[in-house]
Amino acid sequence: MSVLAVEALSKSYGGVQALDGVSFSVSAGELLALIGPNGAGKSTCFNIVNGQIRADSGRVRLNGRDVTGASPRRMALEGVGRSFQVAQVFGSMTVRENVQTALLAARHRLLGFLRPAATLLRAEAEALLEQTRMAARADEPAAALAYGDVKRLELAMALATAPRLLLMDEPTAGMGVEERLALMALVRDLARTNGLAVLFTEHSMDVVFGHADRVIVLARGRLIADGTPQQVRADPKVADIYLGRRGGAE
Amino acid sequence: MSFEAFAADWPLVPALAFQAINGFASASTLFLVAAGLSIIFGVTRIVNMAHGSFYMLGLYVAVTLAPLVPGPLGYWGAVLAAALVMGLLGALVEITVLRRIYRAPELYQLLATFALLLVINDAALYFWGPEDILGPRAPGLTGSVALLGRRLPEYDILLALIGPIVLTVLHIVLTRTRFGRLIRAATQDREMVAVLGINEALLFTAVFALGAAIAGFGGALQMAREPANLLIDLGVLGDAFVVVVVGGMGSIRGAYLAAVLVAQVKALCTALGIIEIAGISFNMSKLTLVAEFLVMAVVLILRPHGLFGRPIPPAHHRGSVEAPLRPLTTTGKFSFIVIILGLAALPFLGAAFSYAPVLALDVLIAALFAASLHFLMGPGGLASFGHAASFGLGAYGTAFAATSLGLDTITAFAFGIAVAALGAALLGSVAVRLEGVYFAMLTLAFAQIVWSVVYQWEDVTGGSNGLFGLWPDPPFDSRTGLYLAALAVTVAGVMLLRYLAFSPFGYGLRAARDSAMRAEASGIPVARLRWLAFIVAGTLGGAAGGLFAFAKGSISPEAISVGRSIDGLVMVLLGGVQSLAGPLLGAGTLTVLQDTVMRETDYWRALLGGLILLVVFAFPGGIAGGLALLARRGAGR
């Protein structure tokens, strides 16, 4: 069974149809890339799945459960981890505290007052930092990290909820080539070892075709291609949209 | 049916219609003071506490210049000159004061403009003296016209027209000129200005000058209606905030609509006078005391960003992100204990130090109040402009329990704290749905509503005079007993707040402040944590109020006034919002400073303002930030 199943999502703003009957699914251990020209509806689609926007119609299922319209917070507690296009971490806290906070939230322990948080779930936080190769930076303030490290910290925090599905909005935006490939390799490893489903949007084609197991393509709110990177690359409709620059609302 | 016959059958209809027309003149006045504030906030994100001062100075300048030249030229020349002078002053203030501190943490500009408010008020006292100055009336517009069987002043008609005219001119400037487009671009997205390669400094100066000039113009126009006096600056500031927020920050037409709404509600309350509902008569005119804040609370609850406002994009921290909080080291803990012991020894130092515990008691109360506000502002990231509400609820709860209910000191104190906690739970449940400046303004509105209830509920609260004779029972009735009890309460409160900041709750709260998006995506119940923080802050603020009531033996509505909320903000910002020690430093400094300068000079407000400015310039992160910087430098060498 697929981890995430999206069924016939539609959304319009005013008279503009941003999303028109889009369906797809992601399985455990699979990296699915969502691509398309600017304005094709990627962000709308992505934000409906993560709960920030409500769809006009259609369903979002997580492990078979209908979670359409759930808030971002509920999605998190249902097992959806996220990373943002501009990485979001808790700048005034140390790297370890960031992960501890995410862990405490996932375990519903934030309303605890009796013990100082610094001692709680410390080993687990360090294990996650180990996984994302951030252990050496555990005591640094998050605001002082290099951008690549912020991205990896964000990944560690996303993993803190023990997610079944990871949503990544342009995970490598703002990074250098080396860093990009290293991050996606890390994500791929994590997906394989944890049986994690990953849905990501991406502009950079070397990332998409280098790391995705499957690629879906949106244009003007419709899904126009769904297949392996090779199939999509060979699809004339896709080439047409990208090369003919007719996509979206541009 | 003739008008006369109609008016005889329905006397209230023409009365209300006429009052509505009156309302438009008042609306123009409100709009003029608010429009500049809105533009300034929209572009610079500065909550300009000195805006009312520009309005007041505009009026002073106008009443000074107008008599120099007789006739319409003198009058209208003075109005325009006042606007011009205020524009220049605004530019000067921006260049000499605000430009230095744009990189300071958010709200530090508020501290600087508050200092300016103090300085300008004393400057006006120095130049124009204490007596009200009534200016001339507008030549040619001193009469009135007949309307609906009543007389409508010609000047009111002019004022009613000036609002829409200024609105139209501003609208044209904002939509048709490059300057206007820049203002709108900057209002919507600050980063864009930098991207477009615009000289940000110049834009800010121009915007500040424009805002100040409009305020000065509005003040000068009042020449025909009210005397120049020293209470105007704070008086109009509250109104201006309300109008800007109700209209939606940064929206000019919103500001006009809000001004009309507020003025009409007030005019209606005045026109209705005494009404009877179910046999109980109520004087509606008493509602004018708080009408604008009632309007603001209702609007913000229904439309969290005002009538025409949009969510304000976060101001992308211009200042530094605060450093991670660290628990105390062993030396730190040791010093803390030594300090507490030192404070506890204060009453036993002999007659030469007899005043020290008196002043220290006020410092303790201020410290607890500031620390509780800081919990909301610092770890919580929510700047409350109405923290006086919790202080006042605690104080009045305690006072009511001790006097009317006759409870003993400790029970009365507990009762007061409970009242404050309950009030915070209630108000907080609505307020935490908002963020940033809208949160600040809703809390301000709530505090003003609580204030007006206390101010007018004579039977329970003693009305404007308050409650008296609530000295504590033994052993707290002696100076030493009360001081030591207050020390214990304050230390316990501060330790609790510190403990909470390091608890999972504190982690979650700070996380939600740093990134609400990340917090939500991590499953942090942001709204609930903020609500709890609001209750914690309210409870301890209430404890400070309870101590205050016993320390002073009396309590008056002044305990809930805007002034006290501002004092709290100033203490937190002065001390440093980014450090748990900040509010304590700020409370100590402000209280001792105020006590000292009040004795030293008649112009103590200006002196206080000047000292605050010095601190802001020297330590843009507050005193605690400055000390930390010095410590780091010392260690680095």
Add this chain to the structure above:
Amino acid sequence: MMRGSTLVRAALIGTALALALLPARAAEPIRIGELNSYKAQPAFLEPYRKGMELAVNQINAAGGIAGRPLELITRDDGGNPGDAVRVAEELVTREKVDALTGTFLSHVGLAVAGYAAKRQVFFLAAEPLTDKITWSDGNRYTFRLRASTYMQVAMLMPEAAAAKRKRWAIVYPNYEYGQSAAATFKKLLSAAQPDVEFVAEQATPLGKLDAGPVVQAIADAKPDAVFNVLFGPDLAKFVREANTRAALEGVFVVSLLSGEPEYLDPLKAEAPVGWVVTGYPWYDIVLPAHKAFLDAYQGAYGEPPRLGSVVGYATIRSLAAGFTKASAAGGIDAERMIAAFKGLEVTGPFGPFIYRASDHQATMGAFVGTTAVKHGMGVMTGARYVDGASVLPSDAEVKALRPAAD
């Protein structure tokens, strides 16, 4: 580490100041601790301060009190009860003053009165008008100089009743002073003239009167008389708006305090005409005591006195009389001062008056007259002096009004 240090710093600064300012006590003067809202109410209190200084200088030039000079220590009370109580504490604990005096705002005066009772310090409230300070919240340590709200209203009552108007409107600032003035007026007028009808009541926010709507609402009620309690900028706005709208034409107006130069002078030629007011027509008083005061004041400051000057002067004169009487009885401690002030006779600019033993209220009166405009300035004409004693309730009535005091 730093979090506690603030308190220590504060305390250190406080104690350092305490040491630095500790007074040298060579000549053993009698020390009067005075606190007032100088910053909040400068228009009234600048002349008040001058009045006090004049009295102190005169008394010291005449050899002081029982050989001891008077020393006046003035402080700003911050305009709020919280600061005021601390300032009072400072005057008592550090400056070791022999008596407290001053205050302008009613809630500040009441708070300091409460403090005085608690710490058993003698307090002469100079200016606060509230009835509570001598009646419902009166205490044995507190006396009050100025004619109270009740007295001021009662002084206007003969004219108000004589006008025989049926439809009265009332406008007052929405706080205790305004409320109690309005309530007293309604009570006294209803008693004097049972068929009176109150057709409108406007309670306006202090200092923020929206004059247009308020004047119109009053005019709409078609009153034939108005009782006004507004003062300061509110009064100026009200008068201008009423003139423009011709709203008070033919309406009889009775107005509290409006004849005081502090409030009448700023109106200049636009001062209302024909209003019956309480106030201080310094230009038109023939009392010898006032003549002496006027000459001395003008000689010292080169400007005419305001009512504040009279209050400041009479405050110091009262305290001096009290100190003299108490000294003769063996000392100037609080208990002897209380005993001295009960029935104390004082001569002020308005002539002799006493402090009543029953409610600690001075009988210094005020002038009632009709406003007019002369040489472009508002003045009171036909003013008569109303002795405070003539409008105060009897000692027996007062006993019931003073539950808190012994």
